[in-house]
Amino acid sequence: MENINDYMPLSSDLNKERLETLKKLFPDLFTNEGKLNIDELKKVVDPKSVSETERYEFRWFGKSNAKREAFTPTDATLVYDEHRSVNPTESENIIIEGENLAVLKLLSNSYREQVKCIYIDPPYNTGKDFVYSDKFNQDKKEYWEDAEVTENGFKIDTNTETDGRFHSNWLNMMYSRLLIARQLLKEDGVIFISIDDNEVHHLRKLCDEVFGEENFLAIISRVMKSGGAKGKFFTPSIEYILVYAKNYLITQEFRGVLTNEQIERYYNKTQLDGNKAGEIYGEERLYKASLDPRPNQRYWIKCPDGSFVIPPGKNFPKAKIEGEKIAPTSEDGVWKWIYERYKTELEQGNIVFKETTSNALIDSDGNQSKWNIYNKLWLNEQKQKGVVPSNFIGDFENRQSSKELKEIEIPFDFAKPSALISYLIQMARTNNGDLIFDFFGGSGTTGQAVMELNNEDGGNRKYILVQIPEATDEKSEAYKAGFKKISDITIERNKRVVEKIQSELRLKRLKDEQDLFKNQANQENPTNHGSDNLGFKVFKLVKSNFPRVEFAPDPEKTDEENIELLKKYISDKEAQLVTAFNRDELMTEILLKKGFNLNYTSEKQKQFKKNEIYLATDPASGGTGSEKETLICLDVTIEMETVEYFKKHTDKKFICLERALDTTKKYNLKHYMGDMFNAF
Numbered sequence: 001m002e003n004i005n006d007y008m009p010l011s012s013d014l015n016k017e018r019l020e021t022l023k024k025l026f027p028d029l030f031t032n033e034g035k036l037n038i039d040e041l042k043k044v045v046d047p048k049s050v051s052e053t054e055r056y057e058f059r060w061f062g063k064s065n066a067k068r069e070a071f072t073p074t075d076a077t078l079v080y081d082e083h084r085s086v087n088p089t090e091s092e093n094i095i096i097e098g099e100n101l102a103v104l105k106l107l108s109n110s111y112r113e114q115v116k117c118i119y120i121d122p123p124y125n126t127g128k129d130f131v132y133s134d135k136f137n138q139d140k141k142e143y144w145e146d147a148e149v150t151e152n153g154f155k156i157d158t159n160t161e162t163d164g165r166f167h168s169n170w171l172n173m174m175y176s177r178l179l180i181a182r183q184l185l186k187e188d189g190v191i192f193i194s195i196d197d198n199e200v201h202h203l204r205k206l207c208d209e210v211f212g213e214e215n216f217l218a219i220i221s222r223v224m225k226s227g228g229a230k231g232k233f234f235t236p237s238i239e240y241i242l243v244y245a246k247n248y249l250i251t252q253e254f255r256g257v258l259t260n261e262q263i264e265r266y267y268n269k270t271q272l273d274g275n276k277a278g279e280i281y282g283e284e285r286l287y288k289a290s291l292d293p294r295p296n297q298r299y300w301i302k303c304p305d306g307s308f309v310i311p312p313g314k315n316f317p318k319a320k321i322e323g324e325k326i327a328p329t330s331e332d333g334v335w336k337w338i339y340e341r342y343k344t345e346l347e348q349g350n351i352v353f354k355e356t357t358s359n360a361l362i363d364s365d366g367n368q369s370k371w372n373i374y375n376k377l378w379l380n381e382q383k384q385k386g387v388v389p390s391n392f393i394g395d396f397e398n399r400q401s402s403k404e405l406k407e408i409e410i411p412f413d414f415a416k417p418s419a420l421i422s423y424l425i426q427m428a429r430t431n432n433g434d435l436i437f438d439f440f441g442g443s444g445t446t447g448q449a450v451m452e453l454n455n456e457d458g459g460n461r462k463y464i465l466v467q468i469p470e471a472t473d474e475k476s477e478a479y480k481a482g483f484k485k486i487s488d489i490t491i492e493r494n495k496r497v498v499e500k501i502q503s504e505l506r507l508k509r510l511k512d513e514q515d516l517f518k519n520q521a522n523q524e525n526p527t528n529h530g531s532d533n534l535g536f537k538v539f540k541l542v543k544s545n546f547p548r549v550e551f552a553p554d555p556e557k558t559d560e561e562n563i564e565l566l567k568k569y570i571s572d573k574e575a576q577l578v579t580a581f582n583r584d585e586l587m588t589e590i591l592l593k594k595g596f597n598l599n600y601t602s603e604k605q606k607q608f609k610k611n612e613i614y615l616a617t618d619p620a621s622g623g624t625g626s627e628k629e630t631l632i633c634l635d636v637t638i639e640m641e642t643v644e645y646f647k648k649h650t651d652k653k654f655i656c657l658e659r660a661l662d663t664t665k666k667y668n669l670k671h672y673m674g675d676m677f678n679a680f
Contacts, residue, residue: 014071014108014183058205061168063175070176074105075549077589078539078598079582086495087535092599092619093447094464095494097487098541100439103466104180106541110597110618111464115184116434117425118191119446121416125170125199167202174203177439178210184437185246190217190428193242194416200240207244217243217254222393222420241393241424252429255386258379259395262387267379274349276378283352283374286342287311287333287361295327297334300364301342303371304353309361311335336375350376389427396420405443408496411477412443412489421449425461432460441467444490448497451534455501460533465490491538498534539598545586571659583634590655590680591616596628605631610639630655638665647672655680 220241245251266282313332400417438446618628630653658679
């Protein structure tokens with residue numbers, strides 16, 4: 001049965017999709033009319049729930065509505081802003097200016113399960129900060145008009161401490177956005193959320209609900225500043241970063257980069273002979289306290305003087321057989337490896353015996369031995385493996401951000417250092433082609449971090465930033481410098497970072513060329529200084545190109561009557577649609593809502609003589625022959641010759657405007673092509 005939404009250019013209806021998935025899995029939970037039987041669902045989930053009056057749950061004012069809002073479709077769209085884009089043909093990076101909940105909804109189909117890492121630094125709930133308004137749907141006071149989004153930025157909501165919903169407002173804002181963000185993450189993806197102590201405990205419970213308690217990885221404590229004496233009881237110096245996985249069972253273990261300080265402290269010896277001559281190594285004690293006693297990791301080892309030793313403990317029977325295993329108790333130490341691994345490392349020259357007077361091992365008589373045993377940790381290998389990161393970060397204070405913004409002459413307060421974001425996305429084991437997403441883009445720190453990290457390690461990570469066009473304070477340095485909206489800063493900062501990296505690359509190339517003249521031997525293998533993906537495309541959140549979204553059903557009429565009114569409204573209002581609107585913008589809106597991402601390509605097909613038809617391909621879907629490929633025509637009339645082509649080529653997908661078809665042409669295309677045809 002038809003309904004009005006069938007004629008609206010909406011993003012995916014995620015509530016409907018979730019119900020359809022549930023119906024496929026459990027058809028017995030639905031009535032013969034296709035309605036979900038709530039009582040049957042309760043019997044499956046919790047038979048006692050009907051009479052249950054108390055249970056543990058996290059509730060706040062507006063929670064249910066925030067969840068519904070997250071999964072309702074949006075009729076907004078995104079348009080490409082060529083003027084503010086930088087090197088758009090060379091880059092797949094994207095910066096979007098717009099309210100992030102609407103943008104998340106628009107991306108939820110095209111970018112589902114494509115994001116490797118999300119980092120967000122949402123507005124903190126201090127009583128002075130703002131919360132994002134979700135009142136941007138067309139049937140409410142319009143976001144675009146209320147905000148004057150294209151001119152004066154976004155009118156913010158107040159969130160004072162005297163408001164009885166002080167925490168609820170903030171939680172509602174976060175809840176709806178995180179619900180959609182989770183859908184964008186790949187199965188092995190992770191999310192990092194910066195937060196202060198006003199909401200860290202609430203955010204933890206919120207994320208437990210959205211991502212699952214089992215997917216909680218850590219709360220990182222981060223030094224935001226050192227020194228100072230502000231505060232009544234304590235000087236605030238710490239912030240937090242919550243870390244969750246989409247699915248911790250398949251998420252790669254995190255690894256951090258060795259710092260120069262760690263290298264200087266632990267790796268200061270050089271191998272003088274053997275297979276690794278000239279390489280640097282450090283040493284690590286071979287035994288450890290037994291937290292999880294394993295019989296195959298407690299055994300005798302023979303020392304250079306012929307004595308036998310074992311890690312400290314109570315269980316050390318007399319024996320003189322190397323490799324003999326002894327079942328440890330919880331009070332016994334163990335070696336870090338099983339015996340077979342130890343023998344391999346010994347043969348490779350990676351074991352070091354040292355005489356010592358303290359903290360020694362135990363000999364076969366139960367006395368303290370004069371020996372201790374170490375294994376070599378090779379610097380090159382450890383650099384590749386990385387180190388298990390600490391849940392305390394003290395290296396990236398906010399003052400670093402002030403310095404780096406000053407270098408590129410961007411006036412902005414309270415930004416995170418780009419080195420912090422680089423550290424996190426590197427720790428999350430992102431690789432070439434991985435997508436990094438930040439939907440509270442701020443000054444654009446995440447974009448800078450991704451581009452600089454790519455330049456440093458040769459990677460090709462991509463990013464999407466979303467920033468609402470919030471007005472800057474007229475008294476601020478940013479406003480005085482010409483930045484009327486924070487989104488202007490987001491874009492300009494990343495533009496200057498691109499220029500900075502390009503300038504550095506030119507200097508490196510020049511130096512390499514000079515070195516080649518000095519040393520011709522290097523000519524065969526010149527240093528490769530280059531970086532792909534230096535640039536970004538800018539998109540803006542705007543009203544739909546289709547006037548039909550402004551249609552208001554008459555409450556006095558039936559659904560059938562309103563549908564007929566809508567059809568007439570479409571016919572009257574959209575008669576000159578293609579000539580009145582930008583064709584590329586129209587194509588982007590249609591393809592985005594059909595699951596194509598924003599880096600789609602289109603190529604005019606010369607075999608069509610009577611209509612202008614393009615082949616649209618989503619590069620993320622694998623290219624020609626993939627499901628993300630369609631022919632699309634935005635002409636006001638589809639000629640019969642075109643219809644005849646598609647009657648014979650029913651393996652091709654085809655999209656056109658519904659008003660471009662008469663009844664006969666529409667019937668023919670639908671009859672021959674079925675689901676491969678779509679009239680918009």
